[in-house]
Amino acid sequence: MRDQIDLLATVTVLGVLEQAYFAMQVIYARRKYKVSPPETTGHPEFERTFRAQANCSEYFPIFISLLWVAGIFFHQAGLTRKCLSSSWEQLSPLLPGGGSSGSPCSSAGAWLSPRAASPGQGVTAVCGLLYLYTRLRYFQGYAGAAQGRLGPLYASAWLLWVLLGLALAGLLAHFLRPRSSTWMAALVWPLQLHGAW
Numbered sequence: 001m002r003d004q005i006d007l008l009a010t011v012t013v014l015g016v017l018e019q020a021y022f023a024m025q026v027i028y029a030r031r032k033y034k035v036s037p038p039e040t041t042g043h044p045e046f047e048r049t050f051r052a053q054a055n056c057s058e059y060f061p062i063f064i065s066l067l068w069v070a071g072i073f074f075h076q077a078g079l080t081r082k083c084l085s086s087s088w089e090q091l092s093p094l095l096p097g098g099g100s101s102g103s104p105c106s107s108a109g110a111w112l113s114p115r116a117a118s119p120g121q122g123v124t125a126v127c128g129l130l131y132l133y134t135r136l137r138y139f140q141g142y143a144g145a146a147q148g149r150l151g152p153l154y155a156s157a158w159l160l161w162v163l164l165g166l167a168l169a170g171l172l173a174h175f176l177r178p179r180s181s182t183w184m185a186a187l188v189w190p191l192q193l194h195g196a197w
Contacts, residue, residue, distance in 0.1 A: 001138040008071040011132070012064060019060055022044070022053040022139055045143065052142035052149065057133050063131055066163035071124035073170030124166060136147035149165055 029035070035042035040050055063081040134156040141148025 004121065005071070005076070007121050008068055008128070011125050011128035015060065015067075015128070015132055016079055018136060019057060021123065022056050025139070025143070026050050028055045042120055047142045048146060052139045055142075056139055059135075059160070063128075063160065064166050066160060067124060067128045067131075070127075070163045070166035070170060071121050073174050074124060074166040075170070076122045098120060126162065127159055127166070131163070132160060175192070 015019035026049055029046045030037070034045035035044040035046050081130060134152045138149050138156060141150075141152055
């Protein structure tokens, strides 16, 4: 079981460490600009650092929830290989040599995760790492100047939408599968009584 969630757990721990880094930056800014708690106003650089940390903290529960749901259910749905194959078929004619080397899906697990974790978990973990990187860039940009936050903000929002899409695709595939029919049986049972199912 652990080898099925190790990438998600690693991204989660990195996210927690990033949140701790942001909190430490607020502490350093408080000391530098002599803003004692519970004050949240003072020097503009302190206020930007404080707001950047608060914003990152506000989005962190959303990110962690989507990361785990997408990582578990998108993997279980078996959709990754199909998505990668479809993407490769659309992309291969654009590559030098026309993509004649074949589909990368046979080695998808290797390039998404060197230790043969599931490709779905790998896709989700890569999205998670990119999200953490864009949040770091957001924090640094916002602490420097308010306009510096916009590019990374849009990128991190886009990555949250991607994670949401992966989570929804995985959940839909999970619940629409005949073998995962616990709640579906309860819905279908009245139809079976009336002979409609």
